[in-house]
Amino acid sequence: MRVVAGSASVTLGRGLAEHLGAPLSEAEVRVFADGELYVRVREPVAGEEVVLVQTTYPNDSLLELFLLQDALWDADVDALTVVIPYFAYGRQDKRFQKGEAVSSRAVAQRVSLAADRVMTVEAHDERIMGYFGVPAAEISGMPALARYFADQGIDMVLAPDENAARRARVVGDLMKVRWDFLKKERIDSWTVETEEKPLEVEGLHVAILDDVISTGGTMASAARIAKEQGAKRVVGGCVHGLFVKGALDRLQPFDDLVCTDTVMSELSKVSVAPEVAASLEGR
Ligand code: R5P
Numbered sequence: 001m002r003v004v005a006g007s008a009s010v011t012l013g014r015g016l017a018e019h020l021g022a023p024l025s026e027a028e029v030r031v032f033a034d035g036e037l038y039v040r041v042r043e044p045v046a047g048e049e050v051v052l053v054q055t056t057y058p059n060d061s062l063l064e065l066f067l068l069q070d071a072l073w074d075a076d077v078d079a080l081t082v083v084i085p086y087f088a089y090g091r092q093d094k095r096f097q098k099g100e101a102v103s104s105r106a107v108a109q110r111v112s113l114a115a116d117r118v119m120t121v122e123a124h125d126e127r128i129m130g131y132f133g134v135p136a137a138e139i140s141g142m143p144a145l146a147r148y149f150a151d152q153g154i155d156m157v158l159a160p161d162e163n164a165a166r167r168a169r170v171v172g173d174l175m176k177v178r179w180d181f182l183k184k185e186r187i188d189s190w191t192v193e194t195e196e197k198p199l200e201v202e203g204l205h206v207a208i209l210d211d212v213i214s215t216g217g218t219m220a221s222a223a224r225i226a227k228e229q230g231a232k233r234v235v236g237g238c239v240h241g242l243f244v245k246g247a248l249d250r251l252q253p254f255d256d257l258v259c260t261d262t263v264m265s266e267l268s269k270v271s272v273a274p275e276v277a278a279s280l281e282g283r
Helices: 007-020 059-073 103-112 126-131 142-149 162-175 219-227 275-278
Strands: 002-006 024-026 028-031 037-040 047-053 079-084 117-121 136-139 157-160 178-181 183-188 191-195 205-213 233-239 257-261 269-271
Touching: 002 007, 007 024, 007 047, 007 059, 007 183, 007 275, 024 257, 037 205, 047 059, 047 178, 059 103, 079 275, 103 117, 103 126, 117 142, 117 275, 126 136, 142 162, 142 205, 142 233, 142 269, 142 275, 157 162, 162 178, 162 205, 191 233, 205 219, 219 233
Parallel strands: 002 024, 002 047, 047 079, 079 117, 117 136, 157 178, 157 205, 205 233, 233 257, 257 269
Antiparallel strands: 028 037, 183 191
C-alpha cells in the first residue's frame, strides 16, 4: 500500500504512512499564472494499492483532489482508495429550496468517477455517504477529540446544537461523563440563536464539541450559555476547524480549543491518523 498526499493533507498523509508502515508520495502541485492548478505524482504507482489523501477545504483543494484522482486513475494503479478527511459542501446535503443544487451529491458523484472506494471523516450527515457511486465509509472523528480531552478532568460534554447531540453522546460515553445538547436556530451564515435551558454546569469543566467550526458563532453561543450558568472551565473541540475570518476572535471565551488534522490549522492538536489507518486496514 502507498499513501499519496495532496498539498492540503501533507501532515495527515505523513501520519497515515507512518501508522500503515507504507511509503509516502507527496504530490507535486503548482499554480499557473492564471490560477489554474498543475498536479503530478512523481513516483511510479502502476500495480500498487494507492491511498490518496486530500482534504477539500479551501475550495481549490477540491479541484486538486479531482486532478490527483485523474493522475492516479490513469497510472494503472491496482486499486485507488480516496480518503477525504473533510468532505466540503456537506452542509448542502439536500435541496432546502427549489432550484438549489444538492452540492454534496454533486461532489460525491464526481469523486466516484475515479475511485474504487472512498473514506471520509465525520461527514456532516450520514445521508451523504449514500451519494457516492462506490463503497464509501464514514470514520468518526470523535475518538480523537476524546483522546485529547482524556486527562483534562472534563465533567460533562455539551453539543451546541441538536445535530451534534449524537457526537456528544459518543464522546460522553468514551469519557464516561454525562452529556447534553442545546437547540440552535441559524438565522444567516454569521448569526445563530441558541435556546437557553438549564444545564446544571455550576462549577464544572465542560467540553463543547461539534463537527465543524466555521464562523465560530455556534460554539461561541453555547460557550456563553455554559459560562453564564456558572461553568468553571469551558473547552471546545471540533473535528474540522475551518475558522473563517474573525472566528478565532469570537471563540475567545474558550479556555482551550482544539481541532483535528482533517483541515490543518494552528489548533490541529490531535490527529485522526490512528482511526483512518485502522479503517484502511479493516480493523
Ligand atoms: C451545522 O449544523 C454544523 O454542525 C456546525 O454547527 C456549523 O457548521 C458551525 O458553523 P459556525 O461555526 O459558522 O456557527
